Amino acid sequence: MNTDDRRAISREYFSRERLAEHHFRSFNAFLGRGMQEVVDEKATIETDIGDKEGEEPVYVELGDIRVVTPRVREADGSEELLYPQEARLRNITYAAPVFMEMAIIKGGFEEEERVVDQTETKIGRMPVMVGSDKCNISGFSHEELIDIGEDPADPGGYFIVNGSERVLMTSEDLAPNKILAETDTKYGDQIEVAKTFSQRRGYRALVLCERNREGLLEVSFPSVSGSINFVTLVRALGLESDEEIVHRVSDDPEIVKFMLENLEAAEVQTTEGAIEALGKRVAAGQGKNYQLKRANYVIDRYLLPHLHEDGVDEEEVRINKAYYLCRMAEACFELALGRRDADDKDHYANKRLKVSGDLMKDLFRTALNKLARDVKYQLERANMRNRQLSVSTVVRSDVLTERLEHPIATGNWVGGRSGVSQLVDRTDYMGVLSHLRRLRSPLSRSQPHFEARDLHATQWGRICPSETPEGPNCGLVKNFAQAMELSQHVEDEQTLKQELAAMGVEGIPGVESIEQPADD
Amino acid sequence: MSSTTTPTTNCPECDGQLRDAERETVCTECGLVVAEDAIDRGPEWRSFDDDETNPARTGAPLTRSRHDRGLSTEIGRSSRVKGRKRRRLARMRRQHSRAQISSKADRNQVYGFTEIRRIVSALDLPTAIRDRSCVLFESAQSADLLRGRSLEGFAAATVYATCRADSLARTTDEIVAVAKATENELSAAYDALNRELGLPTGPIDPREYLARFASSLSLPSAVERTAREYAQLAHDRNIVSGRNPGGVAAACLYAAATDHDHDLTQRAAADEAGVTPVTLRTTYYDLKDD
Numbered sequence: 001m002n003t004d005d006r007r008a009i010s011r012e013y014f015s016r017e018r019l020a021e022h023h024f025r026s027f028n029a030f031l032g033r034g035m036q037e038v039v040d041e042k043a044t045i046e047t048d049i050g051d052k053e054g055e056e057p058v059y060v061e062l063g064d065i066r067v068v069t070p071r072v073r074e075a076d077g078s079e080e081l082l083y084p085q086e087a088r089l090r091n092i093t094y095a096a097p098v099f100m101e102m103a104i105i106k107g108g109f110e111e112e113e114r115v116v117d118q119t120e121t122k123i124g125r126m127p128v129m130v131g132s133d134k135c136n137i138s139g140f141s142h143e144e145l146i147d148i149g150e151d152p153a154d155p156g157g158y159f160i161v162n163g164s165e166r167v168l169m170t171s172e173d174l175a176p177n178k179i180l181a182e183t184d185t186k187y188g189d190q191i192e193v194a195k196t197f198s199q200r201r202g203y204r205a206l207v208l209c210e211r212n213r214e215g216l217l218e219v220s221f222p223s224v225s226g227s228i229n230f231v232t233l234v235r236a237l238g239l240e241s242d243e244e245i246v247h248r249v250s251d252d253p254e255i256v257k258f259m260l261e262n263l264e265a266a267e268v269q270t271t272e273g274a275i276e277a278l279g280k281r282v283a284a285g286q287g288k289n290y291q292l293k294r295a296n297y298v299i300d301r302y303l304l305p306h307l308h309e310d311g312v313d314e315e316e317v318r319i320n321k322a323y324y325l326c327r328m329a330e331a332c333f334e335l336a337l338g339r340r341d342a343d344d345k346d347h348y349a350n351k352r353l354k355v356s357g358d359l360m361k362d363l364f365r366t367a368l369n370k371l372a373r374d375v376k377y378q379l380e381r382a383n384m385r386n387r388q389l390s391v392s393t394v395v396r397s398d399v400l401t402e403r404l405e406h407p408i409a410t411g412n413w414v415g416g417r418s419g420v421s422q423l424v425d426r427t428d429y430m431g432v433l434s435h436l437r438r439l440r441s442p443l444s445r446s447q448p449h450f451e452a453r454d455l456h457a458t459q460w461g462r463i464c465p466s467e468t469p470e471g472p473n474c475g476l477v478k479n480f481a482q483a484m485e486l487s488q489h490v491e492d493e494q495t496l497k498q499e500l501a502a503m504g505v506e507g508i509p510g511v512e513s514i515e516q517p518a519d520d
Numbered sequence: 521m522s523s524t525t526t527p528t529t530n531c532p533e534c535d536g537q538l539r540d541a542e543r544e545t546v547c548t549e550c551g552l553v554v555a556e557d558a559i560d561r562g563p564e565w566r567s568f569d570d571d572e573t574n575p576a577r578t579g580a581p582l583t584r585s586r587h588d589r590g591l592s593t594e595i596g597r598s599s600r601v602k603g604r605k606r607r608r609l610a611r612m613r614r615q616h617s618r619a620q621i622s623s624k625a626d627r628n629q630v631y632g633f634t635e636i637r638r639i640v641s642a643l644d645l646p647t648a649i650r651d652r653s654c655v656l657f658e659s660a661q662s663a664d665l666l667r668g669r670s671l672e673g674f675a676a677a678t679v680y681a682t683c684r685a686d687s688l689a690r691t692t693d694e695i696v697a698v699a700k701a702t703e704n705e706l707s708a709a710y711d712a713l714n715r716e717l718g719l720p721t722g723p724i725d726p727r728e729y730l731a732r733f734a735s736s737l738s739l740p741s742a743v744e745r746t747a748r749e750y751a752q753l754a755h756d757r758n759i760v761s762g763r764n765p766g767g768v769a770a771a772c773l774y775a776a777a778t779d780h781d782h783d784l785t786q787r788a789a790a791d792e793a794g795v796t797p798v799t800l801r802t803t804y805y806d807l808k809d810d
Contacts (some may be wrong), residue, residue, distance in 0.1 A: 073644035075688055122642070201712030225603070250753035381631075382700065389673075393700045396634075416599050 013483070017191045018131070020157035021169070021437040022486040026357030031067055034361045036285065036370060039065045039100065045372045047379050055106045055169055057263045058116075058383065060375060064100030067122070069136050070096040070128050084130045084137060084160055085149035093124035094404055096134055098227075102391045104379075123371060124400030126364075127408055128357065129511045130165075131156020142280055150182070157356075157436045161409045165424040168356040169418075169440045172244045172478075176204065177306045177520050180343040181331040187370075189213045194328040200305040209328040211336060217329050219261055223302045224282055227425030230329060231266040236274035236299065237322035238315065241389050248326040255333045295398065311494065311510030320509060346451055348458040351441065353486065359413065360404075361418060366414045367403035374399050416443070437480040439463065445472045452476065585637065585647075587629040587656040591619050625661060628671055632657050635675035635700060642698040644691065645683065652685075653678040656713070665712045673705030679711055680706065684721045689728040691766050693794040726760060727751045729769035733792050737784065739777060746776035750807055759806045766793035771803035 039062050046512025072082040072092060087094040103118035128134050137150055140261065144424040145152045155425050158167045176199035207221045209230065217230035229246065239245055246259045268274045279291030282298050302315070304321045312320075316334060335342035378394045387393075405415050413420040425435040435469070443449050453475025455465050467479040497508050521535035536549030545555040585589045595613040621627050631655050640650040656678040660666060666674060676699040678703055683690045696703050713719055715778060727748060734744040754760050770793035777784035786804075789796040 075646050076728065077644075077688070077690070078735035080735070127686070387700055391640075392642070396638045398637060400553065401641070408762055 014060055016177045018130075018155060018157075019433050020155045022480075023129065023168075023356050023436065024132055025486070025488060026355035027360065028133045028357075028358050028365075029356035031132070031134055034357060035098075035364060037051055037069070038361060038365050039063075041165050041365075042368055042372060045375050045382075047376050048379060049383050055383075056106050056111055056484040058106045058379060058389065060103065060379070060391075061103045061105055063103065063120075065098065065100045067126055067128075067134055068094050069134050070094050081136050083148050083150070084135070084269050087160045087167070088163055092132065092161035093125070093127055095127045095401070095405070097122050098124050098126050098400070102395070104389050104391060104394075104498075106329055106389075112138075119391045121391050121395050122397055124367075124404065125396045126160045126404055128163055129157060129159055130154075145485070153429065154421050154437060155433060161405055164409075164410075165426075166408055166421040167424050168357070168359050168421050169438060170356050170421070170438045171359075171420070171442055173442065174345065174353055175350050179328055179331050179349065180345070181335045181340060182342045182345075183335065186209075187213070192222050192332045194335075196304070196328065198306045198323075200308065202362055203305060205302060205305055207328075209325060209332055210311045211332045214265075215258060216265055217330075217332065218326060221303050225296055228278065228281060229267060231262055231294040232274050232277050233303075234322050234325055235266075235268055235271055236295070237325070238271060238328075239322040240318070242269055242315060245326065248323055250330045250333065254337055255330065258333050259329075259334075309510060316509050328330050344456075346454070346456045346458075348456065348462060352489070355486070356502055362414055363404060363407055370403055371395070371400045379469055403479065418441035434467070434479060439480065441476040441478075443476055446475065447478070496499065525754055526611045546555040550575065565780050582649045584658075585633055586631060587626055590622060620695070627646060628666065629658065629661060632661075632671050632675045637674055639676060639699050643679075643694065645679070645688070649679070649682050650684065656681060656717075659717060660713060663716055665709075665716055669712060670701060670705045672699065672701040673709035674713075675699065676701040676706045677709035680710060680715055681719050681721060684724060685719060687725070687728055689765070691722045691729075691794055700740050708750050723761065725751075725786065726754065726769040726772065727764040729766055729793065730773065733769055733789070734802060737773070737788065738791055739782060739784070740780075743773070743776045743782055746779055748773040750766055750775050754803075754807060757806075759803065763803060764793075764795055767795040767799040768803050769793060770795060771807060774800060774804055775807050 028397055042062055044062065045060040046062075047058050049055055058429060069080040070087075071079050072086070074077045082092075084094055092141070099120050100123045101118070101120045104116040105113055106116050107113035131138060135156070137148060137295075140148065140150075142152045146383050158165045160166075174197055176197045179194055179196050181194045182194065183190055185191070185449055191210055191212055193208055195209075196207045198205045198207050205222045207219070208227075209215055209217060209219050210227070218227035219230050220227040234245055239248065242263050245263065249255060249259050268277050275292060277289075277294050279288075279295035281295075282425065283291045283294040284295070299318070300308075300322075301454060304324055307320050331340065334343060346433060374396055375394055376398070379389060382389055382394065408421045411421045412418045420441075422435070427429040441452060443452055455475075459478075462481055462483050462484050464479045468475055469477055494510075495508065501508055525545065528636055530536060531540075531547035531552055531554060533549060534547060534550040536547045538545050538554060539548050543557055543560075544553050544554055553667055580590050582648050586592075593616075595609060597609075601609060621630060636653045636657065637650060640647075640653065646746075654673075655672060660678070676695050679699075680690065680692065680695050692703060694705060696706060699706070701709075704764055708779045714721070730744060730747050734741075734747065739747075748767075751769065754768055754772065767790075770789040774784060774786060774789045776782075786797045793800075
């Protein structure tokens with residue numbers, strides 16, 4: 001292929017999609033779907049108003065959320081569309097007002113539930129990415145961009161907060177909801193550990209299943225100090241008999257042998273006994289009732305939260321958790337017997353990227369929670385002072401705005417990460433493009449981390465092998481390859497499950513399998 | 521003459537005490553500058569390293585919109601503490617934030633300031649207005665005007681007064697729409713403020729309303745410009761005094777809109793200003809009378 005042909009192909013390839021397309025796709029998905037999902041998760045804001053005698057309970061129902069394009073309101077009150085160049089020059093934030101439908105509902109005890117007030121109110125301002133769907137210059141032609149003061153070659157993909165352009169750095173994480181097995185040393189011995197980062201709606205829990213020195217399996221998960229015996233936990237989740245447990249782990253004779261050892265050393269034999277033992281563990285020294293309640297709460301809330309789904313009921317979820325734990329145990333044993341290699345944490349199949357939309361979603365979730373807490377407080381106060389409850393007097397828009405703008409402005413994100421948002425590197429055009437296509441690893445810069453910094457074979461075609469900084473960040477800060485495309489994760493599994501069920505897969509939890517009509 | 525060492529003696533002229541300030545050594549009695557060094561020996565540039573924190577540069581700026589002027593501290597959160605220590609810190613945090621508010625006056629101030637913040641952010645007013653409203657609230661509180669009147673009314677009235685004093689007038693309707701106060705509470709509070717504290721507010725110029733009304737009625741800027749000329753005309757002919765300034769503004773806009781053949785009904789303009797179409801019509805005829 002000669003140079004001219006290659007140039008033609010290159011030009012055609014790069015004229016299709018914008019160079020920072022992953023930013024746009026992620027943020028547009030956040031604006032279109034992500035925000036509404038977060039609001040639907042929250043659904044209502046409860047108050048303590050109905051708890052006293054003679055008062056009806058009051059709660060707020062959250063409805064549809066809507067974002068318009070960025071505008072600026074001057075001191076004299078007039079409102080105009082805001083364009084990025086004006087935001088840069090005037091040192092204001094390129095943000096758009098966010099409207100949400102809220103309904104205050106009173107009643108439930110003596111009276112019927114009735115809607116006290118229902119309106120769509122402005123709840124704050126959301127910073128908008130330059131060039132995204134809700135940006136005022138999206139879809140502008142070359143000449144229109146020049147007229148409005150923008151550089152037509154500017155790739156966009158950054159936010160403008162207080163006049164400074166900020167990029168949200170894409171960060172690299174271990175894939176959630178996957179079983180990763182590795183060996184570890186504890187007290188000098190080698191033990192096998194199976195880990196899973198179970199993630200659901202912003203809450204990320206590390207669940208460990210390890211095989212200790214005596215060969216017994218132990219499970220550890222958040223809110224429970226230390227580890228719990230595997231057999232006890234699996235019994236508490238509903239898997240009682242020895243045969244079932246062994247069958248669910250594996251049918252391989254050697255593994256069966258290990259499992260029988262575990263079962264012999266088991267402390268409990270029934271589900272009720274297991275839950276009692278768990279209760280004594282998580283709520284030591286409290287009454288029996290409270291122990292049982294707390295044990296159930298901990299199992300449902302903190303153990304493998306990703307297995308909870310909307311269409312599935314609670315008992316099935318528990319059994320699924322038991323099956324999942326058995327699979328983790330199987331991974332441990334296979335690793336011990338050498339049938340399975342330890343999972344490579346640097347293999348790109350085990351990694352996921354968090355792009356700007358995902359980061360904004362986490363931020364929006366905490367901001368909405370803070371707003372909800374404030375609304376609850378305002379409602380209780382208004383009720384105490386015997387005032388008319390109305391949506392417009394109960395919402396404080398600066399709470400949400402500040403919670404969204406401040407992390408982008410400073411780089412300190414929820415979850416304690418810092419350096420997430422950076423000033424766009426405007427040294428030259430190539431600098432801008434490189435900055436937008438950068439990838440950051442959360443590992444600490446001061447540790448050696450030899451394997452993480454190495455070039456891995458799976459980076460072929462995805463990550464540039466040569467573009468990485470020298471010095472302490474070497475290998476931890478990476479850049480996208482030229483032809484790299486990022487796939488998107490859609491959290492709604494219902495459509496996928498229904499498709500699979502339609503194709504004939506049986507036994508999917510939450511979906512009734514379609515009866516195949518008889519051929520005659 | 522410049523000297524880099526400070527003399528330990530007394531003033532050469534009057535034999536008084538010497539005070540050693542940053543760059544000068546001055547006599548406290550006769551004011552003679554005994555020694556000075558114009559060279560600033562501090563660092564040439566500031567370094568903004570993330571890791572290094574200079575304890576002299578801490579905290580948020582002072583602000584009048586908080587009851588403690590931004591001087592209070594919070595117990596921070598860290599994900600590194602666990603278990604019992606974390607619960608202990610949570611209890612301390614709760615007690616610490618409760619201790620910040622020491623008296624009923626402080627509590628009222630916090631409530632008033634929160635309400636002012638809410639109104640200001642709902643109306644998208646600049647932060648200067650927020651701070652000045654809070655200062656006005658504080659003055660009202662120390663002048664004991666709050667007795668017998670509602671806090672919400674005062675919060676709304678201070679915002680109204682500050683807007684008016686800055687020639688950024690907002691109508692009482694606009695403020696009451698977002699405030700917890702009712703119209704009566706607002707007027708009662710505003711009358712008290714005006715009477716006792718003597719606010720620097722005069723009659724409202726209709727021109728202050730033109731930009732806002734024009735923008736929300738989506739009128740082109742040419743119409744707004746003509747309306748401004750009409751408003752000037754109204755001043756010259758003395759039509760303004762005694763009338764609702766919102767009504768005068770609406771009439772100017774309506775006159776300008778008809779001049780430019782722009783579609784605007786009397787009802788729409790009157791609703792925007794919160795007046796009846798009759799008021800608008802009278803002012804309009806006065807304007808057109810020539």
